[in-house]
Amino acid sequence: MRSRFTLAVPLALAMSVRGWGQVAVPMPAQSDPVALEAALPDLACQALAQVTGDFADALEKRFRFGFSCGQYRQSLVELEHWGRLRVRPSTETVDPWLRQELHARATELAADGKGSYAEAFRSALTRKFEALDDRSAVDSAWMLGMPPGAARANLERQLRRFARQPSLSQTELLDILFWHSTWLSLQAFSPELEAAVALDDAKRFAIERGTPIRTKEGATLSADVVRPRRLAGPQPAALRFTIYSDPAFNLKSAKDAAARGYVGVLATSRGKYLSTDKIVPWETEARDTWAVIDWISRQPWSNGKVGMYGNSYDAFAQWAALKHPHPALKTIVPSGASSPGNGLPMQNNVFLNSNYAWPLRVSSDRHMGDPAFADWNRWSSLVEKWFDSGRPFREIDAIDGTPNEVLQRQLRHPSFDAYWQGMQPHGKEFARIRIPVLSITGYFDDAGASAVNYVVDHYRQEPDAEHFLIIGPWSHGDNLSAWKSANVNGYTADPVALIDTERLVFEWFDHVLRGTPRPAQLKGRINYQVMGANTWAHAPSIEQMAERKLRLYLTAQPIESRFALSARKPAGDAFVTQSVDFADRKTRHNLYPQGAFLESPDSPTRISYLSEPFDEGVCVCGLISGELLATLDRKDFDFTWALYEATPAGKYFNLSYYLGRASYAGHPETRRLLEPGEPARLPFSQTPLVAKQLAAGSRLLLLLSVNKNPYAQVNYGTGKDVSDESVRDADRPLQVRWHDRSYIDVPLRDAAQPAGLSSVPAPLPTKRGPD
Numbered sequence: 196m197r198s199r200f201t202l203a204v205p206l207a208l209a210m211s212v213r214g215w216g217q218v219a220v221p222m223p224a225q226s227d228p229v230a231l232e233a234a235l236p237d238l239a240c241q242a243l244a245q246v247t248g249d250f251a252d253a254l255e256k257r258f259r260f261g262f263s264c265g266q267y268r269q270s271l272v273e274l275e276h277w278g279r280l281r282v283r284p285s286t287e288t289v290d291p292w293l294r295q296e297l298h299a300r301a302t303e304l305a306a307d308g309k310g311s312y313a314e315a316f317r318s319a320l321t322r323k324f325e326a327l328d329d330r331s332a333v334d335s336a337w338m339l340g341m342p343p344g345a346a347r348a349n350l351e352r353q354l355r356r357f358a359r360q361p362s363l364s365q366t367e368l369l370d371i372l373f374w375h376s377t378w379l380s381l382q383a384f385s386p387e388l389e390a391a392v393a394l395d396d397a398k399r400f401a402i403e404r405g406t407p408i409r410t411k412e413g414a415t416l417s418a419d420v421v422r423p424r425r426l427a428g429p430q431p432a433a434l435r436f437t438i439y440s441d442p443a444f445n446l447k448s449a450k451d452a453a454a455r456g457y458v459g460v461l462a463t464s465r466g467k468y469l470s471t472d473k474i475v476p477w478e479t480e481a482r483d484t485w486a487v488i489d490w491i492s493r494q495p496w497s498n499g500k501v502g503m504y505g506n507s508y509d510a511f512a513q514w515a516a517l518k519h520p521h522p523a524l525k526t527i528v529p530s531g532a533s534s535p536g537n538g539l540p541m542q543n544n545v546f547l548n549s550n551y552a553w554p555l556r557v558s559s560d561r562h563m564g565d566p567a568f569a570d571w572n573r574w575s576s577l578v579e580k581w582f583d584s585g586r587p588f589r590e591i592d593a594i595d596g597t598p599n600e601v602l603q604r605q606l607r608h609p610s611f612d613a614y615w616q617g618m619q620p621h622g623k624e625f626a627r628i629r630i631p632v633l634s635i636t637g638y639f640d641d642a643g644a645s646a647v648n649y650v651v652d653h654y655r656q657e658p659d660a661e662h663f664l665i666i667g668p669w670s671h672g673d674n675l676s677a678w679k680s681a682n683v684n685g686y687t688a689d690p691v692a693l694i695d696t697e698r699l700v701f702e703w704f705d706h707v708l709r710g711t712p713r714p715a716q717l718k719g720r721i722n723y724q725v726m727g728a729n730t731w732a733h734a735p736s737i738e739q740m741a742e743r744k745l746r747l748y749l750t751a752q753p754i755e756s757r758f759a760l761s762a763r764k765p766a767g768d769a770f771v772t773q774s775v776d777f778a779d780r781k782t783r784h785n786l787y788p789q790g791a792f793l794e795s796p797d798s799p800t801r802i803s804y805l806s807e808p809f810d811e812g813v814c815v816c817g818l819i820s821g822e823l824l825a826t827l828d829r830k831d832f833d834f835t836w837a838l839y840e841a842t843p844a845g846k847y848f849n850l851s852y853y854l855g856r857a858s859y860a861g862h863p864e865t866r867r868l869l870e871p872g873e874p875a876r877l878p879f880s881q882t883p884l885v886a887k888q889l890a891a892g893s894r895l896l897l898l899l900s901v902n903k904n905p906y907a908q909v910n911y912g913t914g915k916d917v918s919d920e921s922v923r924d925a926d927r928p929l930q931v932r933w934h935d936r937s938y939i940d941v942p943l944r945d946a947a948q949p950a951g952l953s954s955v956p957a958p959l960p961t962k963r964g965p966d
């Protein structure tokens with residue numbers, strides 16, 4: 196078997212080591228990735244000869260180089276020795292070199308006459324998995340299931356990256372060999388994996404795939420159910436309701452819940468998986484989730500308690516389930532919760548293009564959707580074509596050539612009316628939510644404002660709600676994950692922020708559904724990582740995250756090319772004028788923060804307001820709110836602002852952002868057109884939650900503008916339905932006067948006095964929902 200890893204003519208004869216830790220690359224491989232790949236076994240053999248010593252790092256390298264050199268038997272000895280010496284992280288559930296280990300063992304067993312490779316692999320996996328607990332087995336099987344093509348693509352990227360180097364360091368060579376060894380292993384055992392894992396699963400779980408569930412309306416849903424064999428009798432269920440029907444991932448999700456001691460139920464929405472009903476995202480979830488929970492509560496394996504969890508759409512589905520709460524639903528853990536009509540596809544009554552393709556894709560088939568609808572270039576090109584054309588927003592799907600039925604139906608509801616309100620709890624309906632809730636979101640989560648607004652609405656209607664929030668510097672995809680990205684949008688997260696929120700979900704379930712103590716991370720109702728302070732803080736409410744609010748006025752007092760953002764209320768009524776030509780399709784006005792830091796804050800398309808520096812460090816902790824006062828010559832417009840920390844070092848860190856429609860400001864359910872020439876008060880709230888420690892000497896920079904770009908509707912201000920307006924309505928530039936009585940309220944806390952440090956529990960409500 197080793198012959199497959201060696202060349203007919205050993206390259207080692209023509210190579211020499213250029214210094215310790217460097218391996219010379221043969222001439223052909225210095226310009227050809229294919230030749231570099233062919234040379235990898237011999238390069239690994241040379242690097243292996245350089246590694247000496249019995250410390251953990253050397254043993255790991257000898258295993259890795261030995262594997263790629265084809266010395267499987269000896270490499271396994273090194274792996275076992277390394278495993279005894281290394282310090283295993285407490286959160287680790289999968290051996291990092293499991294793919295390579297199983298492939299090496301199967302190869303050696305087959306070489307020793309212990310059966311075919313397929314038989315040897317099944318034997319190796321069975322023996323390995325016998326020593327694993329359920330969680331480790333589920334995670335290990337998932338890691339082994341990586342498609343070989345994905346590993347191959349990563350390998351080819353590494354080969355292109357290093358193909359023109361005369362030599363490689365050990366670290367560089369290991370980068371290439373990781374994907375090379377991963378690809379070789381996956382390619383060899385992938386055909387045998389499903390059957391081998393199924394044998395192990397059968398010992399651990401009782402699995403039911405595609406169980407049909409009928410709703411009262413006669414629709415059919417379907418679910419995968421996984422029960423842990425190690426637990427006897429009825430158990431609580433952990434339910435994930437999703438529109439994403441990936442059979443492999445959905446089974447893994449249900450198995451993961453079962454491995455943690457719950458009946459894992461993964462239910463899919465109408466029209467997905469085995470359902471043949473029409474796919475109508477967002478519109479039936481309030482009724483369909485009720486049907487699934489009711490079905491669960493009547494199963495012999497259910498103890499009548501259900502907890503829901505999941506990210507994004509799955510989190511919205513949890514809130515939909517609380518529109519008409521089922522008594523068996525005891526808790527929800529929504530993370531990154533989207534809010535139809537109140538975040539996407541409409542944000543503060545402005546329709547956005549970032550979600551344009553989503554309903555098309557999820558409605559295109561019963562599983563993960565037609566890959567053609569995942570073509571980013573197609574949609575980025577479409578919004579540019581639409582913007583350049585000046586055509587009405589309602590015609591954007593005509594430009595693409597694919598009817599967008601869901602969007603067209605939504606465009607008939609520009610107000611936050613009964614159509615949107617029927618999808619989720621609204622108003623006093625939040626007061627009926629008497630179960631504990633744990634919300635999770637991130638500062639860099641595009642759904643963060645929506646997720647937090649659910650919390651705000653719940654508190655508004657039920658001040659003593661047992662509703663907890665945890666938030667850190669996480670992206671949308673990292674909200675519900677065991678591992679957090681250390682760098683998000685260019686920001687390097689504090690070490691304490693990198694927590695396992697997936698584990699937190701099940702600790703919360705244990706607390707609510709099994710009566711264990713509340714998770715240690717939740718010391719207050721509001722639990723937030725203070726960016727830049729490397730600490731967690733806790734407060735009983737969002738308002739109590741701060742000690743005070745600093746009101747800053749948008750004055751007309753010039754400071755070079757900017758204006759003063761001042762704590763002193765202006766005595767008169769001055770203003771700053773802005774002119775926006777909607778007929779000009781070259782110039783864009785857009786303040787959406789593409790990253791954590793802004794390179795060039797100043798631009799003719801925006802007005803900049805700069806505060807005085809802070810004498811001492813301070814935490815901006817909470818929700819930014821305020822009110823703009825504007826006079827314009829139209830009946831409406833869309834306004835946007837972004838708030839930054841301007842550091843003494845000249846960097847600009849985004850703290851908050853807002854986009855909204857003036858005619859709906861303060862009353863999203865009813866449009867009230869502006870009176871041209873008369874000052875209009877434009878209150879704003881529902882901004883992203885922030886907790887960032889500012890250094891002494893930092894200032895606040897507010898950027899303000901009229902929104903005009905391809906990523907959202909263009910509001911020409913005629914007073915007609917904005918979806919019907921076009922560039923033909925841009926008969927003259929819009930003129931806006933931004934009055935200096937406009938202000939923002941910034942929640943502040945002294946940096947030396949964080950609210951409720953991690954060692955000090957904050958007061959909590961004592962009541963609990965019904966069992």
